[in-house]
Amino acid sequence: MKLGMLTACLPQATLPEIAQWAAENGYSALEVAAWPALGDRPFTATHIRAEDFSERDADQTRELFARTGLTLSSIAFYDNNLHPDDQERRSINTHLLSCIDAAAMVGCPTVGTFIGRDPGATVADNLRQAEKMFPRIVDYAGERGVKVIIENCVMEGWHPDGYPGNLAYSPELWEWMFSLGLYLNYDPSHLIWMGIDPIEAVRPYVDRIPHAQAKDIEIFPALRNRFGYPGRAVNRSDPWDVGWWRYRVPGLGQVDWRRLIDVLYEGGFDGVLSVEHEDPVWSGTPDKVRDGLDIARRTLARHIVA
Incomplete structure (x- = not known):
């Protein structure tokens, strides 16, 4: 197992700058953000331009990772592959294929994305749509x-209305995804607020997890008693502000990282555990983000056998 980080938390830094910092500060791998230039969407970045990635870009990327001693664990493009607008859906699907091409060029083993959802259709209808689309992507x-x-x-x-917008949130849906040839980029934080035990839930599926993410979560029970599971309903100007939980860097939330990493080891996981930094406390400036990454490293590194 190696400790890595997702580069999206430092959108203004270049990939060489992030790689140098990561190598000097205890990280062994990078999950590289590859969203197209989409403006100021939160938690996205463009550290690889997959849509026009050339052999020269591939050579430079391989040289960077060789020079810094880092592993390129995954190319990250998390977007709604079932977007309700047909033109937007085609654009997202096409960019996903570009990320796959870029990964193949540099020898990166995985590309990360979402199933997504058309919120105007039922879950069952969305699953049938995905079953028509994703096998082609998996084959590609x-x-x-x-x-x-x-x-x-x-x-x-x-x-x-704040209901699931990515149909990959439960073990039932993981099994459905696996039947399509997809794999899981496992993040325990999302299970906790849904009432699922992130350690027991993952035990049967470790062999389908080539890559995992490390993000923590802080729950506020008194506010959950007020808003309920879907979160704020009356005053919710920000669709992401559910009101009763927030993401944290590992070590500042409720995930039991000692037990979780032990379960991953027990199941044979030998991939990269990649810190996904979306902690609002340790955000706002690049220095605070890097401080948050350092907290995460100090939390996780002592459980990982180098």
Whole structure:
């Protein structure tokens, strides 16, 4: 197992700058953000331009990772592959294929994305749509030696009423994804607020997890008693502000990282555990973000056998 980080938390830094900092501060791998230039969407960045990635870009990327001694664990493009607008859906699907091409060019084993959801259709209808679309993407990736991994983020902000916007949030849906040839980029934080035990839930599925993310979560029970599971309903100007929980860097929330990492080891996981920094306390400036990454490293590194 190696400790890595997702580069999206430092959107203004260049990939060489992030790689140098990571190598000097105890990280062994990078999960590299590859969103297209989409403006100021939160928690996205463009550290690889997959849509026009060239052989020269691939050579430079391989040289960077060789020079810093880091592993390129995954290319990250988390967007709604079932977007309700047909033109936007095609654009997202096409960019995902570009990320797969870029991963193949640099020898990166995985590309991460979401299933997504059309919020105007039922869950069952969305699953049938995905069953028509994703096998082609899985085949395309497999022909290039790349695995497509799906993060189990709920993406409640994509749904107008705060219900799941990414149909990968439970073990039932993981089994459905696996039947399509997809893999899981496991993040325990999302399970806790849904009432699922993140340690017991993952035990049967470790062999389908080539990559995992480390994000923590802080729960406020008194506010949950007020708002209920879907979160704020009357005054919710920010679709992502559920009102009763927030993400934290590992060590400042409720995930039991000692037990979770032990379960991953027990199940044979030998991939990268990648810190996904979305902690509002340790955000706002690049220095605070890096401080948050340092907290995460100090929390996790003592449980990982180098």
